[in-house]
Amino acid sequence: MQEDRQQDALKRLSYIEGHVAGIRKMVEDDKYCVDILRQMYAVRKALEKLEAIILEGHLRTCVPEGIRGNREDAVIQELVQLYNIAGNH
Amino acid sequence: MQEDRQQDALKRLSYIEGHVAGIRKMVEDDKYCVDILRQMYAVRKALEKLEAIILEGHLRTCVPEGIRGNREDAVIQELVQLYNIAGNH
Amino acid sequence: MQEDRQQDALKRLSYIEGHVAGIRKMVEDDKYCVDILRQMYAVRKALEKLEAIILEGHLRTCVPEGIRGNREDAVIQELVQLYNIAGNH
Amino acid sequence: MQEDRQQDALKRLSYIEGHVAGIRKMVEDDKYCVDILRQMYAVRKALEKLEAIILEGHLRTCVPEGIRGNREDAVIQELVQLYNIAGNH
Numbered sequence: 001m002q003e004d005r006q007q008d009a010l011k012r013l014s015y016i017e018g019h020v021a022g023i024r025k026m027v028e029d030d031k032y033c034v035d036i037l038r039q040m041y042a043v044r045k046a047l048e049k050l051e052a053i054i055l056e057g058h059l060r061t062c063v064p065e066g067i068r069g070n071r072e073d074a075v076i077q078e079l080v081q082l083y084n085i086a087g088n089h
Numbered sequence: 090m091q092e093d094r095q096q097d098a099l100k101r102l103s104y105i106e107g108h109v110a111g112i113r114k115m116v117e118d119d120k121y122c123v124d125i126l127r128q129m130y131a132v133r134k135a136l137e138k139l140e141a142i143i144l145e146g147h148l149r150t151c152v153p154e155g156i157r158g159n160r161e162d163a164v165i166q167e168l169v170q171l172y173n174i175a176g177n178h
Numbered sequence: 179m180q181e182d183r184q185q186d187a188l189k190r191l192s193y194i195e196g197h198v199a200g201i202r203k204m205v206e207d208d209k210y211c212v213d214i215l216r217q218m219y220a221v222r223k224a225l226e227k228l229e230a231i232i233l234e235g236h237l238r239t240c241v242p243e244g245i246r247g248n249r250e251d252a253v254i255q256e257l258v259q260l261y262n263i264a265g266n267h
Numbered sequence: 268m269q270e271d272r273q274q275d276a277l278k279r280l281s282y283i284e285g286h287v288a289g290i291r292k293m294v295e296d297d298k299y300c301v302d303i304l305r306q307m308y309a310v311r312k313a314l315e316k317l318e319a320i321i322l323e324g325h326l327r328t329c330v331p332e333g334i335r336g337n338r339e340d341a342v343i344q345e346l347v348q349l350y351n352i353a354g355n356h
Contacts, residue, residue, distance in 0.1 A: 001297060013291040020287060024280040030268060033325040034345050040318050041352045044311060051307050052176060056169050058300040064165060067156040076153060078301050080145050085308045087141065087175070090208060102202040109198060113191040119179060122236040123256045129229050130263045133222060140218050147211040167212050174219045230354060234347050242343060245334040254331060258323050265319060265353075 005057045012050045019043045051086070094146045101139045108132045140175070183235045190228045197221045229264070272324045279317045286310045318353070 001009065023039050066075035090098065109132060115125050155164035179187065198221060204214050244253035268276065290306050333342035 009294045017287050020284050027276045033321055044314050047311050054300055059165050059168050064161050067153055072153050076148050079148050098205050106198050109195050116187045122232055133225050136222050143211055237343050237346050242334050242339050245331050250331050254326050257326050
Protein backbone atom coordinates (compact mmCIF):
# COMPACT_ATOMS: atom_id res chain seq x y z
CA MET A 1 0.00 0.00 0.00
CA GLN A 2 1.22 3.55 -0.64
CA GLU A 3 2.65 5.24 2.44
CA ASP A 4 -0.07 7.91 2.83
CA ARG A 5 -2.88 5.44 2.17
CA GLN A 6 -1.39 3.11 4.79
CA GLN A 7 -1.22 5.93 7.37
CA ASP A 8 -4.82 6.88 6.61
CA ALA A 9 -5.90 3.23 6.95
CA LEU A 10 -4.16 2.88 10.33
CA LYS A 11 -5.82 6.04 11.64
CA ARG A 12 -9.23 4.80 10.51
CA LEU A 13 -8.61 1.36 12.05
CA SER A 14 -7.72 2.97 15.42
CA TYR A 15 -10.96 4.91 15.28
CA ILE A 16 -12.90 1.70 14.45
CA GLU A 17 -11.22 -0.20 17.33
CA GLY A 18 -12.12 2.56 19.79
CA HIS A 19 -15.65 2.63 18.47
CA VAL A 20 -16.12 -1.14 18.83
CA ALA A 21 -14.73 -0.97 22.40
CA GLY A 22 -17.30 1.74 23.13
CA ILE A 23 -20.09 -0.48 21.80
CA ARG A 24 -18.91 -3.35 24.04
CA LYS A 25 -19.09 -0.95 27.02
CA MET A 26 -22.66 -0.02 26.02
CA VAL A 27 -23.68 -3.69 25.85
CA GLU A 28 -22.04 -4.39 29.25
CA ASP A 29 -23.90 -1.42 30.76
CA ASP A 30 -27.13 -2.67 29.18
CA LYS A 31 -27.84 0.54 27.25
CA TYR A 32 -30.95 0.92 25.09
CA CYS A 33 -30.73 -1.34 21.99
CA VAL A 34 -31.63 1.46 19.59
CA ASP A 35 -28.65 3.53 20.76
CA ILE A 36 -26.38 0.48 20.44
CA LEU A 37 -27.68 -0.16 16.91
CA ARG A 38 -27.03 3.45 15.88
CA GLN A 39 -23.41 3.10 17.00
CA MET A 40 -23.10 -0.23 15.18
CA TYR A 41 -24.33 1.31 11.93
CA ALA A 42 -21.79 4.14 12.36
CA VAL A 43 -18.92 1.68 12.81
CA ARG A 44 -20.13 -0.37 9.84
CA LYS A 45 -20.11 2.76 7.66
CA ALA A 46 -16.55 3.53 8.85
CA LEU A 47 -15.53 -0.01 7.89
CA GLU A 48 -17.19 0.26 4.45
CA LYS A 49 -15.46 3.59 3.85
CA LEU A 50 -12.08 2.01 4.64
CA GLU A 51 -12.85 -0.95 2.34
CA ALA A 52 -13.54 1.57 -0.46
CA ILE A 53 -10.22 3.34 0.20
CA ILE A 54 -8.20 0.11 0.20
CA LEU A 55 -9.98 -1.19 -2.91
CA GLU A 56 -9.33 2.10 -4.70
CA GLY A 57 -5.61 1.79 -3.87
CA HIS A 58 -5.64 -1.79 -5.16
CA LEU A 59 -7.37 -0.76 -8.41
CA ARG A 60 -4.93 2.11 -8.98
CA THR A 61 -1.71 0.19 -8.27
CA CYS A 62 -1.77 -3.63 -8.13
CA VAL A 63 -4.40 -4.14 -10.85
CA PRO A 64 -2.64 -2.26 -13.68
CA GLU A 65 0.77 -3.62 -12.58
CA GLY A 66 -0.59 -7.17 -12.52
CA ILE A 67 -2.24 -6.86 -15.92
CA ARG A 68 0.87 -5.37 -17.58
CA GLY A 69 2.91 -8.11 -15.85
CA ASN A 70 2.06 -11.79 -16.03
CA ARG A 71 -0.70 -11.86 -13.42
CA GLU A 72 -3.67 -10.78 -15.54
CA ASP A 73 -5.81 -13.87 -14.95
CA ALA A 74 -5.10 -13.88 -11.21
CA VAL A 75 -5.80 -10.16 -10.79
CA ILE A 76 -9.12 -10.32 -12.65
CA GLN A 77 -10.15 -13.49 -10.83
CA GLU A 78 -9.45 -11.75 -7.49
CA LEU A 79 -11.58 -8.73 -8.46
CA VAL A 80 -14.51 -10.96 -9.44
CA GLN A 81 -14.20 -12.81 -6.11
CA LEU A 82 -13.92 -9.61 -4.06
CA TYR A 83 -17.04 -8.21 -5.68
CA ASN A 84 -18.97 -11.39 -4.99
CA ILE A 85 -17.84 -11.56 -1.35
CA ALA A 86 -18.44 -7.85 -0.75
CA GLY A 87 -21.88 -7.84 -2.30
CA ASN A 88 -23.12 -11.11 -0.82
CA HIS A 89 -24.32 -12.37 -4.20
CA MET B 90 -20.85 -8.12 -24.25
CA GLN B 91 -20.16 -11.72 -25.22
CA GLU B 92 -23.06 -13.39 -27.09
CA ASP B 93 -23.95 -15.93 -24.36
CA ARG B 94 -23.66 -13.36 -21.57
CA GLN B 95 -25.92 -11.02 -23.55
CA GLN B 96 -28.55 -13.77 -24.04
CA ASP B 97 -28.40 -14.60 -20.32
CA ALA B 98 -28.78 -10.91 -19.43
CA LEU B 99 -31.82 -10.52 -21.71
CA LYS B 100 -33.49 -13.58 -20.18
CA ARG B 101 -32.88 -12.23 -16.68
CA LEU B 102 -34.18 -8.78 -17.66
CA SER B 103 -37.41 -10.32 -19.02
CA TYR B 104 -37.86 -12.14 -15.72
CA ILE B 105 -37.25 -8.88 -13.79
CA GLU B 106 -39.74 -6.97 -15.98
CA GLY B 107 -42.42 -9.62 -15.40
CA HIS B 108 -41.69 -9.58 -11.68
CA VAL B 109 -41.99 -5.77 -11.43
CA ALA B 110 -45.28 -5.90 -13.37
CA GLY B 111 -46.49 -8.50 -10.83
CA ILE B 112 -45.56 -6.18 -7.97
CA ARG B 113 -47.47 -3.30 -9.60
CA LYS B 114 -50.53 -5.60 -9.82
CA MET B 115 -50.15 -6.42 -6.09
CA VAL B 116 -50.02 -2.71 -5.19
CA GLU B 117 -53.07 -1.96 -7.39
CA ASP B 118 -54.98 -4.83 -5.70
CA ASP B 119 -53.89 -3.49 -2.29
CA LYS B 120 -52.22 -6.73 -1.17
CA TYR B 121 -50.61 -7.05 2.27
CA CYS B 122 -47.44 -4.90 2.48
CA VAL B 123 -45.33 -7.73 3.85
CA ASP B 124 -46.08 -9.87 0.78
CA ILE B 125 -45.27 -6.94 -1.51
CA LEU B 126 -41.97 -6.35 0.32
CA ARG B 127 -40.99 -10.02 -0.03
CA GLN B 128 -41.51 -9.78 -3.80
CA MET B 129 -39.52 -6.53 -3.92
CA TYR B 130 -36.56 -8.12 -2.14
CA ALA B 131 -36.69 -11.03 -4.60
CA VAL B 132 -36.59 -8.67 -7.58
CA ARG B 133 -33.77 -6.68 -6.01
CA LYS B 134 -31.73 -9.88 -5.56
CA ALA B 135 -32.36 -10.74 -9.24
CA LEU B 136 -31.13 -7.27 -10.21
CA GLU B 137 -28.01 -7.57 -8.01
CA LYS B 138 -27.25 -10.98 -9.51
CA LEU B 139 -27.44 -9.52 -13.01
CA GLU B 140 -25.18 -6.61 -11.98
CA ALA B 141 -22.61 -9.17 -10.79
CA ILE B 142 -22.80 -11.06 -14.09
CA ILE B 143 -22.36 -7.91 -16.19
CA LEU B 144 -19.53 -6.64 -13.98
CA GLU B 145 -17.78 -10.00 -14.24
CA GLY B 146 -18.00 -9.81 -18.04
CA HIS B 147 -16.60 -6.28 -17.92
CA LEU B 148 -13.71 -7.34 -15.66
CA ARG B 149 -12.86 -10.31 -17.88
CA THR B 150 -12.98 -8.49 -21.22
CA CYS B 151 -12.99 -4.66 -21.32
CA VAL B 152 -10.70 -4.15 -18.31
CA PRO B 153 -7.69 -6.19 -19.50
CA GLU B 154 -8.17 -4.92 -23.09
CA GLY B 155 -8.33 -1.32 -21.87
CA ILE B 156 -5.25 -1.68 -19.68
CA ARG B 157 -3.18 -3.31 -22.42
CA GLY B 158 -4.45 -0.62 -24.82
CA ASN B 159 -4.29 3.08 -24.07
CA ARG B 160 -7.32 3.33 -21.79
CA GLU B 161 -5.71 2.32 -18.45
CA ASP B 162 -6.54 5.51 -16.56
CA ALA B 163 -10.10 5.62 -17.87
CA VAL B 164 -10.75 1.93 -17.12
CA ILE B 165 -9.47 2.16 -13.55
CA GLN B 166 -11.33 5.42 -12.94
CA GLU B 167 -14.56 3.76 -14.13
CA LEU B 168 -14.05 0.80 -11.76
CA VAL B 169 -13.47 3.11 -8.78
CA GLN B 170 -16.62 5.05 -9.69
CA LEU B 171 -18.72 1.92 -10.19
CA TYR B 172 -17.69 0.58 -6.82
CA ASN B 173 -18.54 3.86 -5.12
CA ILE B 174 -21.94 4.11 -6.80
CA ALA B 175 -22.78 0.45 -6.17
CA GLY B 176 -21.77 0.54 -2.55
CA ASN B 177 -23.32 3.89 -1.69
CA HIS B 178 -20.13 5.10 -0.01
CA MET C 179 -51.83 0.77 2.01
CA GLN C 180 -52.96 4.35 2.46
CA GLU C 181 -54.37 5.96 -0.72
CA ASP C 182 -51.58 8.53 -1.21
CA ARG C 183 -48.82 6.03 -0.42
CA GLN C 184 -50.37 3.62 -2.93
CA GLN C 185 -50.47 6.32 -5.65
CA ASP C 186 -46.85 7.22 -4.93
CA ALA C 187 -45.85 3.53 -5.10
CA LEU C 188 -47.61 3.07 -8.46
CA LYS C 189 -45.87 6.11 -9.91
CA ARG C 190 -42.50 4.84 -8.73
CA LEU C 191 -43.21 1.36 -10.11
CA SER C 192 -44.06 2.83 -13.55
CA TYR C 193 -40.76 4.68 -13.48
CA ILE C 194 -38.91 1.48 -12.53
CA GLU C 195 -40.64 -0.50 -15.31
CA GLY C 196 -39.67 2.12 -17.89
CA HIS C 197 -36.12 2.14 -16.58
CA VAL C 198 -35.78 -1.66 -16.78
CA ALA C 199 -37.15 -1.60 -20.34
CA GLY C 200 -34.50 1.01 -21.17
CA ILE C 201 -31.79 -1.25 -19.76
CA ARG C 202 -33.05 -4.17 -21.87
CA LYS C 203 -32.80 -1.93 -24.95
CA MET C 204 -29.20 -1.04 -23.98
CA VAL C 205 -28.28 -4.73 -23.66
CA GLU C 206 -29.94 -5.55 -27.02
CA ASP C 207 -28.02 -2.69 -28.67
CA ASP C 208 -24.80 -3.95 -27.04
CA LYS C 209 -24.01 -0.69 -25.24
CA TYR C 210 -20.87 -0.28 -23.11
CA CYS C 211 -21.16 -2.40 -19.91
CA VAL C 212 -20.18 0.48 -17.65
CA ASP C 213 -23.11 2.57 -18.91
CA ILE C 214 -25.47 -0.39 -18.44
CA LEU C 215 -24.19 -0.92 -14.88
CA ARG C 216 -24.73 2.76 -14.02
CA GLN C 217 -28.37 2.45 -15.14
CA MET C 218 -28.77 -0.78 -13.15
CA TYR C 219 -27.49 0.88 -9.97
CA ALA C 220 -29.94 3.75 -10.54
CA VAL C 221 -32.87 1.36 -10.88
CA ARG C 222 -31.74 -0.58 -7.81
CA LYS C 223 -31.66 2.66 -5.76
CA ALA C 224 -35.20 3.45 -6.99
CA LEU C 225 -36.32 -0.02 -5.88
CA GLU C 226 -34.65 0.36 -2.46
CA LYS C 227 -36.28 3.75 -2.01
CA LEU C 228 -39.71 2.23 -2.73
CA GLU C 229 -39.01 -0.64 -0.29
CA ALA C 230 -38.26 1.98 2.39
CA ILE C 231 -41.53 3.82 1.66
CA ILE C 232 -43.64 0.65 1.81
CA LEU C 233 -41.89 -0.56 4.96
CA GLU C 234 -42.46 2.82 6.60
CA GLY C 235 -46.18 2.57 5.79
CA HIS C 236 -46.24 -0.94 7.24
CA LEU C 237 -44.48 0.19 10.44
CA ARG C 238 -46.83 3.15 10.87
CA THR C 239 -50.11 1.29 10.25
CA CYS C 240 -50.16 -2.55 10.28
CA VAL C 241 -47.55 -3.01 13.03
CA PRO C 242 -49.24 -0.95 15.78
CA GLU C 243 -52.69 -2.26 14.73
CA GLY C 244 -51.44 -5.86 14.82
CA ILE C 245 -49.76 -5.44 18.22
CA ARG C 246 -52.82 -3.79 19.78
CA GLY C 247 -54.95 -6.53 18.18
CA ASN C 248 -54.21 -10.23 18.51
CA ARG C 249 -51.48 -10.48 15.90
CA GLU C 250 -48.45 -9.42 18.00
CA ASP C 251 -46.41 -12.60 17.53
CA ALA C 252 -47.14 -12.77 13.81
CA VAL C 253 -46.33 -9.08 13.24
CA ILE C 254 -43.00 -9.26 15.09
CA GLN C 255 -42.05 -12.52 13.39
CA GLU C 256 -42.72 -10.91 9.99
CA LEU C 257 -40.51 -7.92 10.83
CA VAL C 258 -37.63 -10.17 11.92
CA GLN C 259 -38.00 -12.17 8.68
CA LEU C 260 -38.18 -9.06 6.49
CA TYR C 261 -35.02 -7.67 8.04
CA ASN C 262 -33.18 -10.93 7.51
CA ILE C 263 -34.32 -11.24 3.88
CA ALA C 264 -33.60 -7.58 3.11
CA GLY C 265 -30.16 -7.62 4.66
CA ASN C 266 -29.05 -11.01 3.35
CA HIS C 267 -27.85 -12.09 6.78
CA MET D 268 -31.19 -6.84 26.59
CA GLN D 269 -31.99 -10.37 27.73
CA GLU D 270 -29.16 -12.03 29.66
CA ASP D 271 -28.33 -14.72 27.08
CA ARG D 272 -28.55 -12.30 24.16
CA GLN D 273 -26.21 -9.92 26.02
CA GLN D 274 -23.67 -12.71 26.64
CA ASP D 275 -23.84 -13.71 22.98
CA ALA D 276 -23.36 -10.07 21.91
CA LEU D 277 -20.30 -9.67 24.17
CA LYS D 278 -18.72 -12.83 22.79
CA ARG D 279 -19.29 -11.63 19.22
CA LEU D 280 -17.89 -8.17 20.04
CA SER D 281 -14.70 -9.73 21.48
CA TYR D 282 -14.31 -11.70 18.28
CA ILE D 283 -14.84 -8.54 16.20
CA GLU D 284 -12.29 -6.59 18.29
CA GLY D 285 -9.69 -9.33 17.83
CA HIS D 286 -10.42 -9.45 14.13
CA VAL D 287 -10.01 -5.67 13.70
CA ALA D 288 -6.72 -5.79 15.64
CA GLY D 289 -5.56 -8.53 13.24
CA ILE D 290 -6.45 -6.33 10.26
CA ARG D 291 -4.45 -3.43 11.75
CA LYS D 292 -1.47 -5.79 12.08
CA MET D 293 -1.87 -6.78 8.41
CA VAL D 294 -1.90 -3.11 7.33
CA GLU D 295 1.18 -2.35 9.48
CA ASP D 296 3.01 -5.34 7.93
CA ASP D 297 1.95 -4.11 4.46
CA LYS D 298 0.19 -7.35 3.50
CA TYR D 299 -1.44 -7.78 0.07
CA CYS D 300 -4.56 -5.56 -0.21
CA VAL D 301 -6.75 -8.38 -1.46
CA ASP D 302 -6.05 -10.41 1.68
CA ILE D 303 -6.78 -7.35 3.85
CA LEU D 304 -10.06 -6.75 1.99
CA ARG D 305 -11.14 -10.38 2.49
CA GLN D 306 -10.62 -9.98 6.25
CA MET D 307 -12.49 -6.68 6.23
CA TYR D 308 -15.50 -8.26 4.52
CA ALA D 309 -15.46 -11.06 7.11
CA VAL D 310 -15.49 -8.57 9.99
CA ARG D 311 -18.26 -6.57 8.30
CA LYS D 312 -20.37 -9.73 7.99
CA ALA D 313 -19.77 -10.44 11.71
CA LEU D 314 -20.92 -6.90 12.52
CA GLU D 315 -24.04 -7.22 10.34
CA LYS D 316 -24.88 -10.54 11.98
CA LEU D 317 -24.65 -8.92 15.43
CA GLU D 318 -26.84 -6.01 14.26
CA ALA D 319 -29.47 -8.54 13.18
CA ILE D 320 -29.32 -10.28 16.57
CA ILE D 321 -29.69 -7.03 18.54
CA LEU D 322 -32.48 -5.79 16.26
CA GLU D 323 -34.32 -9.09 16.67
CA GLY D 324 -34.11 -8.72 20.47
CA HIS D 325 -35.40 -5.16 20.18
CA LEU D 326 -38.33 -6.24 17.97
CA ARG D 327 -39.25 -9.09 20.30
CA THR D 328 -39.08 -7.13 23.59
CA CYS D 329 -38.98 -3.30 23.50
CA VAL D 330 -41.25 -2.86 20.46
CA PRO D 331 -44.31 -4.76 21.75
CA GLU D 332 -43.80 -3.34 25.27
CA GLY D 333 -43.54 0.20 23.91
CA ILE D 334 -46.63 -0.16 21.71
CA ARG D 335 -48.76 -1.63 24.52
CA GLY D 336 -47.41 1.15 26.79
CA ASN D 337 -47.49 4.81 25.86
CA ARG D 338 -44.44 4.87 23.58
CA GLU D 339 -46.05 3.74 20.33
CA ASP D 340 -45.14 6.82 18.27
CA ALA D 341 -41.58 6.89 19.59
CA VAL D 342 -41.02 3.16 19.01
CA ILE D 343 -42.31 3.26 15.44
CA GLN D 344 -40.36 6.44 14.67
CA GLU D 345 -37.17 4.75 15.93
CA LEU D 346 -37.75 1.70 13.71
CA VAL D 347 -38.27 3.88 10.63
CA GLN D 348 -35.06 5.78 11.46
CA LEU D 349 -33.04 2.61 12.10
CA TYR D 350 -34.13 1.14 8.79
CA ASN D 351 -33.19 4.33 6.93
CA ILE D 352 -29.77 4.55 8.63
CA ALA D 353 -29.03 0.86 8.15
CA GLY D 354 -30.05 0.81 4.52
CA ASN D 355 -28.40 4.10 3.52
CA HIS D 356 -31.56 5.32 1.78
